[in-house]
Amino acid sequence: QKEVEQDPGPLSVPEGAIVSLNCTYSNSAFQYFMWYRQYSRKGPELLMYTYSSGNKEDGRFTAQVDKSSKYISLFIRDSQPSDSATYLCAMSEEYGNNRLAFGKGNQVVVIP
Amino acid sequence: DVKVTQSSRYLVKRTGEKVFLECVQDMDHENMFWYRQDPGLGLRLIYFSYDVKMKEKGDIPEGYSVSREKKERFSLILESASTNQTSMYLCASSLGVGQETQYFGPGTRLLVL
Numbered sequence: 001q002k003e004v005e006q007d008p009g010p011l012s013v014p015e016g017a018i019v020s021l022n023c024t025y026s027n028s029a030f031q032y033f034m035w036y037r038q039y040s041r042k043g044p045e046l047l048m049y050t051y052s053s054g055n056k057e058d059g060r061f062t063a064q065v066d067k068s069s070k071y072i073s074l075f076i077r078d079s080q081p082s083d084s085a086t087y088l089c090a091m092s093e094e095y096g097n098n099r100l101a102f103g104k105g106n107q108v109v110v111i112p
Numbered sequence: 113d114v115k116v117t118q119s120s121r122y123l124v125k126r127t128g129e130k131v132f133l134e135c136v137q138d139m140d141h142e143n144m145f146w147y148r149q150d151p152g153l154g155l156r157l158i159y160f161s162y163d164v165k166m167k168e169k170g171d172i173p174e175g176y177s178v179s180r181e182k183k184e185r186f187s188l189i190l191e192s193a194s195t196n197q198t199s200m201y202l203c204a205s206s207l208g209v210g211q212e213t214q215y216f217g218p219g220t221r222l223l224v225l
Binding site: 008032034036041042043044046049088090092098099100102103104105 | 116143152153154155157160162170202206208212213214215216217218219221
């Protein structure tokens with residue numbers, strides 16, 4: 001079993017729809033959870049960062065962490081064509097070895 | 113804002129050439145990383161460094177070496193480039209233990225002919 005599982009998609013939605021992305025993981029020691037957005041031919045940029053369980057909201061973006069289920073989610077409300085990108089989840093242990101475990105990424109296409 | 117820069121956006125090299133990819137970060141971060149990204153395989157860690165002159169192997173170090181002579185600079189070296197090293201190479205940095213968020217550079221697309 002891979003450490004982090006993420007459905008690669010692609011996911012196509014109409015403009016204005018809610019986009020729902022998720023990752024599952026196997027390592028119960030993970031405490032830091034991140035979502036990165038990567039536009040085509042660019043480097044990933046940090047979108048959301050969450051420590052331990054709970055929700056975090058930033059504008060149209062909401063990140064959720066459910067440690068009991070080893071499941072994290074990213075929701076994008078009122079999706080825009082500019083949200084078309086690949087979204088990668090990443091996570092790490094609290095006192096780990098400085099490494100992040102990444103999902104393979106989920107491609108999202110928002111259709112105008 | 114954290115800024116991570118990479119020396120080239122696009123590179124074309126021939127099989128057997130020695131290739132240098134350079135990465136510089138301007139936020140005094142302790143940790144620096146080199147990844148390659150390939151379709152269907154995601155990000156794979158090649159090497160990382162948690163201090164000057166220190167390095168650790170990642171998941172796919174074969175065919176690569178690294179150098180970190182200064183805190184802000186981390187170089188990836190392909191000793192003898194091969195076609196299977198054609199890829200997108202991404203450099204990242206992070207502050208240190210307890211703050212694992214990594215910040216990425218724009219990437220270098222390397223084509224080995």
